[in-house]
Amino acid sequence: xxxxxxxxxxxxxxxxxxxxxxxxxxxxxxxxxxxxxxxxxxxxxxxxxxxxxxxxxxxxxxxxxxxxxxxxxxxxxxxxxxxxxxxxxxxxxxxxxxxxxxxxxxxxxxxxxxxxxxxxxxxxxxxxxxxxxxxxxxxxxxxxxxxxxxxxxxxxxxxxxxxxxxxxxxxxxxxxxxxxxxxxxxxxxxxxxxxxxxxxxxxxxxxxxxxxxxxxxxxxxxxxxxxxxxxxxxxxxxxxxxxxxxxxxxxxxxxxxxxxxxxxxxxxxxxxxxxxxxxxxxxxxxxxxxxxxxxxxxxxxxxxxxxxxxxxxxxxxxxxxxxxxxxxxxxxxxxxxxxxxxxxxxxxxxxxxxxxxxxxxxxxxxxxxxxxxxxxxxxxxxxxxxxxxxxxxxxxxxxxxxxxxxxxxxxxxxxxxxxxxxxxxxxxxxxxxxxxxxxxxxxxxxxxxxxxxxxxxxxxxxxxxxxxxxxxxxxxxxxxxxxxxxxxxxxxxxxxxxxxxxxxxxxxxxxxxxxxxxxxxxxxxxxxxxxxxxxxxxxxxxxxxxxxxxxxxxxxxxxxxxxxxxxxxxxxxxxxxxxxxxxxxxxxxxxxxxxxxxxxxxxxxxxxxxxxxxxxxxxxxxxxxxxxxxxxxxxxxxxx
Amino acid sequence: xxxxxxxxxxxxxxxxxxxxxxxxxxxxxxxxxxxxxxxxxxxxxxxxxxxxxxxxxxxxxxxxxxxxxxxxxxxxxxxxxxxxxxxxxxxxxxxxxxxxxxxxxxxxxxxxxxxxxxxxxxxxxxxxxxxxxxxxxxxxxxxxxxxxxxxxxxxxxxxxxxxxxxxxxxxxxxxxxxxxxxxxxxxxxxxxxxxxxxxxxxxxxxxxxxxxxxxxxxxxxxxxxxxxxxxxxxxxxxxxxxxxxxxxxxxxxxxxxxxxxxxxxxxxxxxxxxxxxxxxxxxxxxxxxxxxxxxxxxxxx
Numbered sequence: 001x002x003x004x005x006x007x008x009x010x011x012x013x014x015x016x017x018x019x020x021x022x023x024x025x026x027x028x029x030x031x032x033x034x035x036x037x038x039x040x041x042x043x044x045x046x047x048x049x050x051x052x053x054x055x056x057x058x059x060x061x062x063x064x065x066x067x068x069x070x071x072x073x074x075x076x077x078x079x080x081x082x083x084x085x086x087x088x089x090x091x092x093x094x095x096x097x098x099x100x101x102x103x104x105x106x107x108x109x110x111x112x113x114x115x116x117x118x119x120x121x122x123x124x125x126x127x128x129x130x131x132x133x134x135x136x137x138x139x140x141x142x143x144x145x146x147x148x149x150x151x152x153x154x155x156x157x158x159x160x161x162x163x164x165x166x167x168x169x170x171x172x173x174x175x176x177x178x179x180x181x182x183x184x185x186x187x188x189x190x191x192x193x194x195x196x197x198x199x200x201x202x203x204x205x206x207x208x209x210x211x212x213x214x215x216x217x218x219x220x221x222x223x224x225x226x227x228x229x230x231x232x233x234x235x236x237x238x239x240x241x242x243x244x245x246x247x248x249x250x251x252x253x254x255x256x257x258x259x260x261x262x263x264x265x266x267x268x269x270x271x272x273x274x275x276x277x278x279x280x281x282x283x284x285x286x287x288x289x290x291x292x293x294x295x296x297x298x299x300x301x302x303x304x305x306x307x308x309x310x311x312x313x314x315x316x317x318x319x320x321x322x323x324x325x326x327x328x329x330x331x332x333x334x335x336x337x338x339x340x341x342x343x344x345x346x347x348x349x350x351x352x353x354x355x356x357x358x359x360x361x362x363x364x365x366x367x368x369x370x371x372x373x374x375x376x377x378x379x380x381x382x383x384x385x386x387x388x389x390x391x392x393x394x395x396x397x398x399x400x401x402x403x404x405x406x407x408x409x410x411x412x413x414x415x416x417x418x419x420x421x422x423x424x425x426x427x428x429x430x431x432x433x434x435x436x437x438x439x440x441x442x443x444x445x446x447x448x449x450x451x452x453x454x455x456x457x458x459x460x461x462x463x464x465x466x467x468x469x470x471x472x473x474x475x476x477x478x479x480x481x482x483x484x485x486x487x488x489x490x491x492x493x494x495x496x497x498x499x500x501x502x503x504x505x506x507x508x509x510x511x512x513x514x515x516x517x518x519x520x521x522x523x524x525x526x527x528x529x530x531x532x533x534x535x536x537x538x539x540x541x542x543x544x545x546x547x548x549x550x551x552x553x554x555x556x557x558x559x560x561x562x563x564x565x566x567x568x569x570x571x572x573x574x575x576x577x578x579x580x581x582x583x584x585x586x587x588x589x590x591x592x593x594x595x596x597x598x599x600x601x602x603x604x605x606x607x608x609x610x611x612x613x614x615x616x617x618x619x620x621x622x623x624x625x626x627x628x629x630x631x632x633x634x635x636x637x638x639x640x
Numbered sequence: 641x642x643x644x645x646x647x648x649x650x651x652x653x654x655x656x657x658x659x660x661x662x663x664x665x666x667x668x669x670x671x672x673x674x675x676x677x678x679x680x681x682x683x684x685x686x687x688x689x690x691x692x693x694x695x696x697x698x699x700x701x702x703x704x705x706x707x708x709x710x711x712x713x714x715x716x717x718x719x720x721x722x723x724x725x726x727x728x729x730x731x732x733x734x735x736x737x738x739x740x741x742x743x744x745x746x747x748x749x750x751x752x753x754x755x756x757x758x759x760x761x762x763x764x765x766x767x768x769x770x771x772x773x774x775x776x777x778x779x780x781x782x783x784x785x786x787x788x789x790x791x792x793x794x795x796x797x798x799x800x801x802x803x804x805x806x807x808x809x810x811x812x813x814x815x816x817x818x819x820x821x822x823x824x825x826x827x828x829x830x831x832x833x834x835x836x837x838x839x840x841x842x843x844x845x846x847x848x849x850x851x852x853x854x855x856x857x858x859x860x861x862x863x864x865x866x867x868x869x870x871x872x873x874x875x876x877x878x879x880x881x882x883x884x885x886x887x888x889x890x891x892x893x894x895x896x897x898x899x900x901x902x903x904x905x906x907x908x909x910x911x912x913x914x915x916x917x918x919x920x921x922x923x924x925x926x927x928x929x930x931x932x933x934x935x936x937x938x939x940x941x
Binding site for chain 2: 012015018019022025026027028029030100101102103104106110111113125126128129132133254255257258259263265267268269296297298306308309310312323347359361362363364416417420421422424429430431434
């Protein structure tokens, strides 16, 4: 047993000795780091080595490891340390790590949590995930190969995710005879490149994960020319507690604890600064000011709490505070905006479309929003900026985001927790992206609404009707425009004021500049949704007849108006029927390849899940379907 | 209060954050309580997260009917002391079919009386979030588990299709029938658990402490004779040995270790010095290679 602390505890004779040891152990701090490298850089072997040498492998694990090494190992003799780390069975069989795995070990001075992140090309998202909670990055380089494209990529992502400390582990030094010149050339290469990334520290170490040289054990024989730290010494020496407690105080309210009328506690994790009872604070976005009354804790009230702690605060005044609000130092409140510029890492197979609505989650705040402008894409290998219309899996883009309500934030560079967000698809509920706020956009605060004296209720009353959007969706040839036309005639006969927005007609004018790619389809529907909203504001009944193939955009159109003003009508005719009808000859052209991105042929149609009205349009005459719509509007009370 | 939080305080803060996120984002959360030391820490974190209120969710215990008697007494007493509702669920169909660890083997017993029973309970009470005490250091496949881990409406875990999890921003969105398992102590090691129990003075069942207990040897492991359901070979007599348990489960599936550790510091010393990992005492993991991963996909915690 090499570890002196373990030896001491093993030899401890009395309860007091053990107690003393425990109290000491409980004072250790924690460093979280990621390891990144290319596929064969020996990352898993390095982590296996750290676990093995720090005595974190138990005997039964060791015997399982020996057994596994014989069947799946890639090391001819002895044990394959990488097998300790490569978790899931399928991955083990493929011989590669494919997700983020977390590992734990400790030394005398510190505890460590390692995120093992994969090295191959397409897995930017996994590395970003591992890096998001890491204080430091260990970047592996194969001494035989030097600085590679992947090395640059990993370093850039580490920088992007706000990591300040890098350890450059030049591995497999045993395979180049521990040659000093080779090591120094690699380090010079790396430093030249990394200068632009502005890391606080970069520590380069010549080592071999396989033999253990300069990992935990100083390799005096192999590298007599090297007098820097071993890997573990470097990790123990990193001062990652960049002083979050020196930042202005921030508490995003996560949960309101209100067991009875006498107690109202605001719970959350402090993302910056420190707090004491009596401190003057302001609640954003409401802007109400008060003072901290107590910091309530299970073991008795606290005199002070600092960044990183999860606390319960009570306030001196009874002001309205709910989940999503941020309690901040009065002298330096959080910024508030509904528009900002941010880096986004896209993490889903489905591409990111500008103007499509997603959920954005910041701390405990969630808002609907969309990317309004994609400024540029960052090539993670060259760091060059390129143009892009959409973002696909593993893309890093810089863009403007607009939300449906203001949120409190700090720029990511100033406060990681207060400037980070994730993007969630509203239908699949998948996490599709991660972002870091660069800065708020002033526009948001300068552009204001002009108050008008004549409003929607007044205009509607003048027409003696309830305004609404009748949104007809369905395949081309389903009969949307035919039915909408008949419905409008009937409504006009009933003395209603109406207007029809027809897909083809609008594309001749307002949307003349748009094509049929997914990006343009989203913009097409966004504009029509906005126009429909204006007409509803004018007091009209608007009939919208658009294929509108995507659920997200129909939902966006729905959310532009009041809940009871939107009627989604699914004109549901089977594709075969539509194709047989083919009133405009479009299906024939699409099948012949003359038209691209045709809905139903080579572009998807997402049928509504819960439309207000579904018209079985395959077999019934359009006149009957139009009657169904009018009957529905009567039943809903939209017309008399 | 020192500037730099200790590792235990950082882990604790993360645990409290996760507890509160579950309470804030789900309609029907539940805390999976399995009575062991990890569950004791979980319960303590729940108490701290919502103090001065009691935790705003019930406890759920899946009772296979083969737990140590002392575990059941401990469970009932703790739930009452903290003032939490306790739901105990047993797979009645499994009982009727006579499934038990001796005749059915550990694999069938665990599947029917734990995995299936858990799914039954989650369905019956329509829980949309279940807080569990799994730790990433326990077993290789758990190292990749998310903190908020998505389960399909059939309670399945798909390791290839997990939601990316960044910072402390957890995606809590689910559709009807789907659920989330949340793991507040994901990043704790066994030693962290013991140190935290020591630091906070958390009560744990006395089975963890060495004492003279009646045991029999089965396939090289010591099994405690907790009641008379354990089959004896002709002429076999339980031996009295000073033993304790590193982990608590169904008594026929949980091996005791010989030990003199009678106090918490002694247990911690033994844990530090020992070279046999925790789950070895649990027989279910040895059924087949990658067996925990298979059980997890099927819905075992």
